[in-house]
Structures are given as C-alpha cells and as structure tokens.
Amino acid sequence: MENQEPATESTQSFGGRLLNVFASPSEAFDGITATPSKTKFWIIPWLTVIVIGIVSVIIIFTNPVLKEQIAETQSRAIQQRVDEGALTQQQADMAQEQMESMGGIMTIIGSIGYALIMTAYFFGGALVFWLVGKLALKSPEGYGTYLALYGTSAWIAVLGAVITLLLQLSMGSVFASASGGLAVYSQYDPLNEVHRILTRLDVFACWQAFVIGIGLAKVTGKPTTTAIGYAMGLWILWAVGVGYLGIGG
Numbered sequence: 001m002e003n004q005e006p007a008t009e010s011t012q013s014f015g016g017r018l019l020n021v022f023a024s025p026s027e028a029f030d031g032i033t034a035t036p037s038k039t040k041f042w043i044i045p046w047l048t049v050i051v052i053g054i055v056s057v058i059i060i061f062t063n064p065v066l067k068e069q070i071a072e073t074q075s076r077a078i079q080q081r082v083d084e085g086a087l088t089q090q091q092a093d094m095a096q097e098q099m100e101s102m103g104g105i106m107t108i109i110g111s112i113g114y115a116l117i118m119t120a121y122f123f124g125g126a127l128v129f130w131l132v133g134k135l136a137l138k139s140p141e142g143y144g145t146y147l148a149l150y151g152t153s154a155w156i157a158v159l160g161a162v163i164t165l166l167l168q169l170s171m172g173s174v175f176a177s178a179s180g181g182l183a184v185y186s187q188y189d190p191l192n193e194v195h196r197i198l199t200r201l202d203v204f205a206c207w208q209a210f211v212i213g214i215g216l217a218k219v220t221g222k223p224t225t226t227a228i229g230y231a232m233g234l235w236i237l238w239a240v241g242v243g244y245l246g247i248g249g
Contacts, residue, residue: 012027012028012030012031014040014044017041017152018155021152021153021155021156021211022155022156022159025211025214025215026214026218028152028211028215029149029152029214029215029218029219030218032145032148032149032152032215032218032219033141033145033218033219035148038144038145038147038148041147041148041149041151041152042122042126042147042148042150042151042152042154043151044151045151045152045154045155045157045158046119046122046151046154048154048155048158049118049122049154049157049158049161050114050115050118050119052158052161052162053111053114053115053118053161054111054114054115056114056161056164056165057107057110057111057114058107058111059165059169060110060165060168060174061106061107061110062107063169065172066168066169066172066173066174069173069174069175070174071099071100073190074099075096076190076191077190077191078092078095078096079092080191122150122151122154123147125150126143126146126147126149126150126151127143127146128234129146129149129150129212129216129231129234130142130143130145130146130147132216132230132234133146133216133219133220136230137216137220137222137226137227137230138220139219139220139221139222141219141220145219146219149212149215149216149219150212152215153208153211153212153215154208156204156207156208156211157204157205157208159204160178160202160203160204160205160207160208163178163204164176164177164178164204171185173185173186173188175188175190175199177199177202178202178203178204179198179199179200179201179202179203179205180197180198180199180201181195181198181199181201183198184198193243196243197239197240197243198243199243200238200239200240200242200243201239201243202239205235205239206232206235209231209232209234209235210228210231210232212231213227213228213229213230213231213232214227214228216228216230216231
C-alpha cells in the first residue's frame, strides 16, 4: 500500500531527528519533502563525516603499527606494477624513496583525499537515489530532497566510522572493520578482490542502505518493501563493484 499521507513541514529538533535515525527511521524523514530549505538535513552530517574521517587519518598516520601497514600495502602495489611490466625496478625504487621522504605530508594528502572521496560518495549517492526516484519510482521530488534523505541517513555512517577507528586501534590492524573483512583481517590482502569485497560488506553501510530505503518510501510514496529493495540492491552492487575494482581503498 502506498503512503498517501499529506506532507507537512518538519518540526523535529536536530537532536530528535538524530535519535530517530537510529530508533525510528520513518519518523526521521518526516517533513523532508515539505520543508523549503533542505540544507539543514544534510550539511551537518556531511561536515561531520569529513571531520571524523580526517581525525581518523591523523590518528592512523601517527600510529606506528597502522602506518607501517599502509606503507607495506603501498610497497606491494608498486611491486605488483613492476611484476606486470608497468614500472621498471628503478622507477619503483624511486617511487618508494619518494613516499618514504614525504613523511607528514602523507597525512595531509590522506586527509584531503579522504575529504574528496567522501564528498563524492555523499553527493554522488544522493544523485543515484534521485535518479532511482525519478526514473524508477516516478517521483517528482528534486535532487535537494534526496540530498536531505542521504544526509539524514549519514549519521549511521558517522557511527560506523567511529566504531571502525576503535576496531583498528584495538586490533592493531588498519584493515579491521565491522564487515566481512573481519574474517580475513589478520591475513588481509588489499590486492585480493575477494578480500576487498568482504570489507565492503560493512554492517553500518548495510544498515544505512536499509534506512535509506525507508526514507525513499517516505519521499516517493511507494511501498516500503519496494523502496528498501532498490536501496539494498544498489548497496550490494556498489559493495561488489567497488570492492572488485579497488576504488576508494
């Protein structure tokens, strides 16, 4: 049965909406379509994702164990290019020396890179769901509504980022996360497609996709099961595709 309730502007407080994302997702999306300015729904979670990510990068690059793991991963990637004939051994040695000499600059590069990737995911994710809403679910809502939807759900990603950092520090592995990757984290090979896909099958990403599905139903007026099906299907495609290609880490 489709949702036929008339849209009314949200009167939820910031704290109430934040709590509802975890406790009552359907209520968290109340008023999104009727509220003229959608910025308040997405700008704070977007900035929070960026800040938490940058703090995580700084902590990781100042942790000797985790920093060494990253260096080893980069060295293996360079050596693989040598084995494939894309680089000569001399070029590989020069690249290795250059990375080692960069020191603290790597933290800055890592922070900027993280911010750019997460921003692309954030606004790109909203664009994908806008296209789904427009083309598949025949909703007249504009991109701003889907950005508000995605931003509201992003508080789950914030929690996931904090938990992931705690796991990495407590387990002493930059590859530890609340995902299928835990099954292989001690022997994790970033060049192995299966291992990369397992790390993308993340509990918090799955949870966020499910909540996005609830919001998608709220925004489009379509059955909840249909909207959740689209959201979860897209998440699975993303996890397998990005994991296989090794995009974004």
